[in-house]
Structure formats: C-alpha cells, structure tokens
Amino acid sequence: MMKIFKGILLTIAFMMVATVCLADDKIKVALVIPSTIDDLAWSQAMYEGLKAAQQELGADKLTFEVSERLWNAVDAGAAIRQYAMHGFNIIIAHGAQYQSLLTEIAPDFPKISFAYGTGFATPEKNIFAYDPHAQEGAYLLGILAGLTTKSNIIGIVGPVEAGDAIKYNKGFEQGVKSVNKDAQVRIAYTGSFGDLVAAAEIARTQIKAGADVLTGTSQQSVGAINIVAEQKGLYWLASDMDQKSIAPNTVLAAQAYTFKNVIMEIIDSRAKGVYGGKHLELSLANGGLQLVFNDKIIGNIPAGAEEAVLEAKAKIIDGSLKIDIK
Amino acid sequence: MLGEIIIGIISAAVPLSITFVLVGLGEMFNQRAGVYNLGAEGIMMVGAFIGFYVEYTMQSGPGSSTLGMLAAIGVGAFMGGIMALVCVTFKAEQGIAGIALYMLGWGVAGMLFRVYIGGTTTIVGLQAVNVPLLADIPVLGPIFFSQNAMVYVTLFLVPLAWYMLNKTVWGLKAKAVGTAPMAADTMGVKVDRTRIQCVVLAGAMAGLAGAYLSICQTHMYADNITAGRGFIAVALVYFGKWKPSGVLFGALLFSLAHSFQRSIQVYGIDFPYEVAVVFPYLLVIVVLAFSGRSNIMAPAALGKPYYRELRD
Numbered sequence: 001m002m003k004i005f006k007g008i009l010l011t012i013a014f015m016m017v018a019t020v021c022l023a024d025d026k027i028k029v030a031l032v033i034p035s036t037i038d039d040l041a042w043s044q045a046m047y048e049g050l051k052a053a054q055q056e057l058g059a060d061k062l063t064f065e066v067s068e069r070l071w072n073a074v075d076a077g078a079a080i081r082q083y084a085m086h087g088f089n090i091i092i093a094h095g096a097q098y099q100s101l102l103t104e105i106a107p108d109f110p111k112i113s114f115a116y117g118t119g120f121a122t123p124e125k126n127i128f129a130y131d132p133h134a135q136e137g138a139y140l141l142g143i144l145a146g147l148t149t150k151s152n153i154i155g156i157v158g159p160v161e162a163g164d165a166i167k168y169n170k171g172f173e174q175g176v177k178s179v180n181k182d183a184q185v186r187i188a189y190t191g192s193f194g195d196l197v198a199a200a201e202i203a204r205t206q207i208k209a210g211a212d213v214l215t216g217t218s219q220q221s222v223g224a225i226n227i228v229a230e231q232k233g234l235y236w237l238a239s240d241m242d243q244k245s246i247a248p249n250t251v252l253a254a255q256a257y258t259f260k261n262v263i264m265e266i267i268d269s270r271a272k273g274v275y276g277g278k279h280l281e282l283s284l285a286n287g288g289l290q291l292v293f294n295d296k297i298i299g300n301i302p303a304g305a306e307e308a309v310l311e312a313k314a315k316i317i318d319g320s321l322k323i324d325i326k
Numbered sequence: 327m328l329g330e331i332i333i334g335i336i337s338a339a340v341p342l343s344i345t346f347v348l349v350g351l352g353e354m355f356n357q358r359a360g361v362y363n364l365g366a367e368g369i370m371m372v373g374a375f376i377g378f379y380v381e382y383t384m385q386s387g388p389g390s391s392t393l394g395m396l397a398a399i400g401v402g403a404f405m406g407g408i409m410a411l412v413c414v415t416f417k418a419e420q421g422i423a424g425i426a427l428y429m430l431g432w433g434v435a436g437m438l439f440r441v442y443i444g445g446t447t448t449i450v451g452l453q454a455v456n457v458p459l460l461a462d463i464p465v466l467g468p469i470f471f472s473q474n475a476m477v478y479v480t481l482f483l484v485p486l487a488w489y490m491l492n493k494t495v496w497g498l499k500a501k502a503v504g505t506a507p508m509a510a511d512t513m514g515v516k517v518d519r520t521r522i523q524c525v526v527l528a529g530a531m532a533g534l535a536g537a538y539l540s541i542c543q544t545h546m547y548a549d550n551i552t553a554g555r556g557f558i559a560v561a562l563v564y565f566g567k568w569k570p571s572g573v574l575f576g577a578l579l580f581s582l583a584h585s586f587q588r589s590i591q592v593y594g595i596d597f598p599y600e601v602a603v604v605f606p607y608l609l610v611i612v613v614l615a616f617s618g619r620s621n622i623m624a625p626a627a628l629g630k631p632y633y634r635e636l637r638d
Contacts, residue, residue: 035549035550036436036440036549038440038444038445038446039446039548039549040445040446069436069549069550155592161599161600184594186591186592186593186594187591188588188591188592188599189591189599189603190603191599191600191603191604192553194549194550194553195553196544196546196548196551196553197539197543197544197551197552197553197555198553198584200543200544201338201342201543201584201585201588202588202591202592204338205334205338205585205588205589205592206592208334208338209334209589209592209593219548222446222546222548223544223546223548226448226544226545226546227544227545229448230453230545245445245446246446246448247448
C-alpha cells in the first residue's frame, strides 16, 4: 500500500516538474487594451503585431491572451495583477494611461516584463516603454494633404489632446506647412478615444466648414472616415493602421504601426536577462512605422505629390530631416 | 459667414438631439410609472447592433433601414421586458438591475458583432434628404427640411407622447401607478401590469434610439457606439421634469451646446478645447441648479417597488 502511495506521489511530483519545465519553454504574453481587437486602429495594430510575432516564433513558443475594453484604469489594474499571478511572462498594457498602474504593480513581480505605450519613461527595471514616432508618418501625410487640398482647408478629427495625438497633429501640421503655406489645418477634439458618433459629427462640421482632406487618430476615427467617404472628392489620411478597407475610394494613404518589432525586442531582451528599463522606438528608420499608399486612388492626386512624400521619407530615414514636436 | 455658421450649428444640433429625445421619451414613461431604467444604454447598444445587422444582411436594399429599425424596436421591447420582469415582477432594486442590463447589453451586442460581422463594416443607412422646395427656404430650410426621415418621425412623437400621457386613460393610469400606486390599486388599476407596459415601451424606444445611431448617424456599428448617451438621456428626463416638451427642450439644448463647441473648435476660435468639450455638461448642471426644485415634480413612487400584499 505504502509503495503504491509513494508511486503516486512520485508521479505527481514528476508531472509538476514536467509542467513547470514545459511552461518555462513557452512565452506567455498578456495584452490589455482599451477598446477591441477589431477596432481597425490602435488596439488592433498591437493585436496584429502579437499575431505576427506568434507566427514567426510558432504557436508552441508563444501564446497570448487578450483583455479588451479596459480603458478604465481600475479594471485594467485588476486584470494586470491577475495575469501576473497566473504565470504570464510579458504583460502589455496598450495605452499611455496605464503607466502609473504599471509603476505600482511592476515592483511586486520583478521577473515579469511589463510594457506600455505611447511613453518613454521606464520607472521600474521591468517596465518597457514603446514610443511610435507618430510625428514622422504624420509629417508625410501632411505633405500629401498640403499638396492635395483644393480648398486649402484640412480637418483633423482628434480624440483627446494627449500622447500620440499631440505628436501626430504637430507632425501633420508641419508637413502641411512645409509644402503649402496658405493651407489651414483645423483641429477639433471629441474629448474621447472611442466616441465614433462624436467623431462623425466633427467630420460633418469640418466638411461643412470647407475641409476637403481630413485625418485623425484613435479608434473613433472609423466613424469619421465613413462620413468623409459619403462625400465625393474628399480624402482621408489614416493613422495607426491601413484603414482603406472601410473606404477604398477615400483613404489615400496611411501610417501603420508595426508592433511586432516591439514584441520581438522585448522577447530578445528577456532572453538576455533584461526584463525592462528600455525605451523602444517605432520609427520609419527601424521599420516600426510604415507608410502605405492606396494604389487604387493615389493616381488621382496632383503630379509630384507622391514623389515629394517619398523624398521627405528618405530624408527622415537618413536623419537629415528631423521633426520637432516641442 | 457668421449667419451660415449659426445655421450650421443649429442644423447639426437637430439630428444630434434625436437619440436623446427617443430614449428620453421612453424613459419618461417608465419613470412616470415609478421605474427608472439605467439599462437604457445597454438596450441602445443591442438596438444599434440589430438595426445595423438587419440592414447589413439585406445589403442596404430597399426598406432595409426601416426593417432594421423595426427589429431594433422589437429587441428593445424584449430587453425592456427583461427589466420589467426583474424590477416589477420580482421587485429587484432598480438601480442595480439597470446597471446589470447595461452591462448585459454591452456584452451581448459586442459578442454578436464579433460573431456575425467580425470587423468594421459600413452600410448605406438612412441619409439626410432635402425636402423639395421647403429645403430652399432661407434659415428654416437647412435646419428643418434637410434632415433624415427619423428626425420628422421623432418630432411627431413628442406631441404624441404628451397626448398619450395626458389625454388617454392609459396615460393617466401610468401616472397614477408612479405617484400613488396604492391608491391606483384601490381604484382597480393594475399597478404591475401598467408598469410593465411602460418599461417595455421605453425599451422599444431605447432600441430605436440605438438603431438611429447606427443607421442614421454613423452608418456603421462599432463597440460602445452609444458612448454614454443612454445615461445622458436619463438625466435629461430629470432635466425635463418628466414632461415630453421638457425632454425635447433638454435634448435640443444639450445638442446645441455640443454642436456649438464643435464649431468653436473647427473654426479655430481661440478657446481651450477641454472647456469646450465639457461645456454641454456644465450647461445642463447650471440649468438644473437654477431651475428650482425639480425634485418635487418627480413621480412620488419613483424607484419604489409596489408590494400588493403590504396594503394597509
């Protein structure tokens, strides 16, 4: 009887050790996002990045879980702690608003890597901050807008004047002014990231006020794109993701974030024993930002506009053109 | 130029206000009957999805917008029925049940969207049309005669709601069960039945209001499309002192303030945007603060379940 009991105990112990060993092999990533994985903007861009990383490493090496709609910091904090206690190796809180939450939680879990963005501060050794240079792509889109507009009125449908939106708007305005001194860039904010009805209303107001090229950031922008698409001869310049699937005849070009590189860099750092403390940049130079033209309609814009954009892009990449956002 | 801007502000405010009027009128009925429903927001989300989905599956064919809105009314009434079952039949605490219904609606709408649509998709929806001849009238034309059909339907519902509430037996019963349910019961009015009817009606209106957002305003559906409008409408019922005209006035004022602040930003008037964005809410608070003791107008039995067995 005693032998059987010992045998069972040994088997259980062996299984536990085996499970731990196997679990060590696999990288478990948790993603906390403010909206949903299909918002066609900020959150989906990161989700796609994770999927791309998983495809590269293999599903047996990287698994991930996602918690959506956690714009509320209290709920997000509870989810992050739960993930931390359930053996996840990397926890990504996808928004600038999560920085203080991570600063509070990260010291309790020193072997777990936390990441957030847009941001540059890494207040703990196990926090990564990722930082898309939204101003770079925005500058290029600004050039496109400045050369395409006929009314010389360009509208921005903004979410909240913070983080990414500030960098994007400043870069965009500079891009417009670099090629068209007469053009006005009019910015209006909804005061929210996810209110697509308000974004639609701002787009309507912008169009009534004469805007013929519009742009905007965050997940609410899909509401605005649809309204722009209902008018003939107007264009939208997209950010975060290539949004031309919503309006193939309206979305002229896009700045798309490639978050896969950020995830791979975090994984590589961990393999070298570095759990955080790095400021990870996404730029045109390192491939974190991509400029995507809509081939279907890019031929409609004035001659030379596309070339001007590509020229500026090359200058940004080689460092001869810097976009100041201060 | 200034005249054009002002007309633009007003003509943009009218369609904006419709969502609030639809939810607000329905909520007014159920509050008059003694039940407040904080779940209107959740019902709106499901209504927004169902309305969108029906039109989407019919590929925006003829009549699909109307059918979408009818389907939203149906699903809204069903969700109102759930609220009525929980709060009127089972006497649950109305505030908590309302919040639960809101979360249920948000979850169900989001899940259905992911399962049956799976990504951002657009529909044609109900577009604004210029009424021949009338749309050319200066000032009034762009404000009243260049809107989508639902604007006219909703504006017609306001006097209809007043008539139902004040000139029909059913309306008097609804007011009675929300003011003095025991007395109404003594006079042979079926308290629970009347309350259930009001809550179901309000659910139907909230469903329609949701479909208005997806079919008439954005021509698409996305997660959390309502963004708190259902809760604002509940507040506007208090603001409107439980009267259809008050709800309409509140909704118009709130929407005008929103339209105004957006125009301030778009036309580049130097004004902090943070203040502009909260301006409509500040305005409502200020008007509420100066509008006297609105609480004395509240239905006396609002929020109180009626226990027939406890009659003296």
